[in-house]
Amino acid sequence: MKIFCVSLFLVISSCFLYPQSLDDDVLLPIDAGVDNREIIYTKYASGGLSFLTHGYQASFRRQHTRSAFYEHGYEIDLSLIRHPKEVSVRSGAYLGSKPYCYGKVNTHINLRAGYGLNKEIASRVDMGAVEINAYVAGGLSLAVLKPVYLYVADEEGIVKRRYDPEKYPQSAIMGGTWFFNGLERSNFHPGIYLKAAINFDYSIKEKNILTLEVGTVIDYYFTDVKIMKFPAKNYSLYNAFYISMFFGKKWN
Numbered sequence: 001m002k003i004f005c006v007s008l009f010l011v012i013s014s015c016f017l018y019p020q021s022l023d024d025d026v027l028l029p030i031d032a033g034v035d036n037r038e039i040i041y042t043k044y045a046s047g048g049l050s051f052l053t054h055g056y057q058a059s060f061r062r063q064h065t066r067s068a069f070y071e072h073g074y075e076i077d078l079s080l081i082r083h084p085k086e087v088s089v090r091s092g093a094y095l096g097s098k099p100y101c102y103g104k105v106n107t108h109i110n111l112r113a114g115y116g117l118n119k120e121i122a123s124r125v126d127m128g129a130v131e132i133n134a135y136v137a138g139g140l141s142l143a144v145l146k147p148v149y150l151y152v153a154d155e156e157g158i159v160k161r162r163y164d165p166e167k168y169p170q171s172a173i174m175g176g177t178w179f180f181n182g183l184e185r186s187n188f189h190p191g192i193y194l195k196a197a198i199n200f201d202y203s204i205k206e207k208n209i210l211t212l213e214v215g216t217v218i219d220y221y222f223t224d225v226k227i228m229k230f231p232a233k234n235y236s237l238y239n240a241f242y243i244s245m246f247f248g249k250k251w252n
Contacts, residue, residue: 044071046209046248052217052240055081059244061116069120075137077112081219081240085232090175097151097175103165105229106145107179109186110219112193114139124201131201136194141219143189145226147182151175165229191221191236199246209248216241 043064050057056079063073088099116137124131148163151174158174162182197215204210218239226234 040065040068041207041250042252044073044209044248044250046211046246048211048213048244048246050079050242050244052079052081052242054084054238054240055079057242057244059246061246061248063116063118071118072116075112075114075116075139077110079110079112081108081110081143081238083108083227083232083234085228089170091170091173098177100148100150100163100173100176102170103228103230103232105148105163105165106227107148108225108227109144109146111142111144112139112219114193114195116195118199128204133199133201135197135199135213135215138192138194141191141193141221143191143219143221143225144186145189146180146186149177149181151177189221189223189225191219193217193219197242197244207250209246209250211244211246213244213246214242 044062046061048059048061050059057077058079059075059077061073061075063071065071083104086101086104089102090099091097114137116135118133118135120131120133122130122132149160150163150168151158152161152168153172153174154161154168160177160181161168162185195215195217197213199211199213199215202210202212216239218237221236224234224236225238228234
């Protein structure tokens with residue numbers, strides 16, 4: 001899967017190596033479009049939600065352009081990354097217990113901040129058509145590892161404790177706690193990321209952004225990100241496919 005993700009990134013990146021029919025360095029007036037009727041907006045802002053093969057993600061992008069074919073700017077992603085071996089289970093000790101993942105000692109919250117380039121590869125012929133773009137981005141990635149806390153039964157009764165599968169067997173676990181318990185004890189692992197995607201703009205109004213995006217993202221951290229204590233191995237490289245829906249506005 002890692003090889004396939006890298007291959008997809010290279011294929012999409014190659015879209016940026018070929019010249020357009022119009023000189024990309026020529027600045028266009030804002031009322032000049034591909035068909036001389038479409039307005040070329042210079043500022044873009046959009047937000048989106050994504051489903052990844054290893055989690056979920058919320059994104060924000062702020063871009064600008066002075067060309068008919070390119071937009072570029074920064075992006076911020078906040079994602080929840082699951083380990084490939086995570087399996088949710090419930091305690092049979094009492095009814096209504098919240099699920100937890102056996103062996104998972106940290107929750108991986110990931111923050112990305114980078115710069116992206118969006119290039120038009122198929123123009124829309126009218127506002128009822130679909131515009132197709134290639135998108136590549138890269139930048140800094142920060143893994144925030146939040147300790148997992150569970151309700152366990154010990155000599156003090158049912159109490160909230162930081163999860164240690166060697167200390168608390170499954171028979172002692174009553175269930176999961178509130179997600180944000182232990183946030184103040186988080187530790188951080190810096191890294192970098194690369195992203196490549198194809199997006200389809202379905203908006204029927206010139207000033208709106210309504211985009212479906214499919215692609216791949218690769219996160220590399222400088223040390224292993226410890227999500228599981230056992231029985232699974234931890235990694236420094238995470239790759240995933242994703243599908244996103246973006247909503248936003250354009251203006252001058």
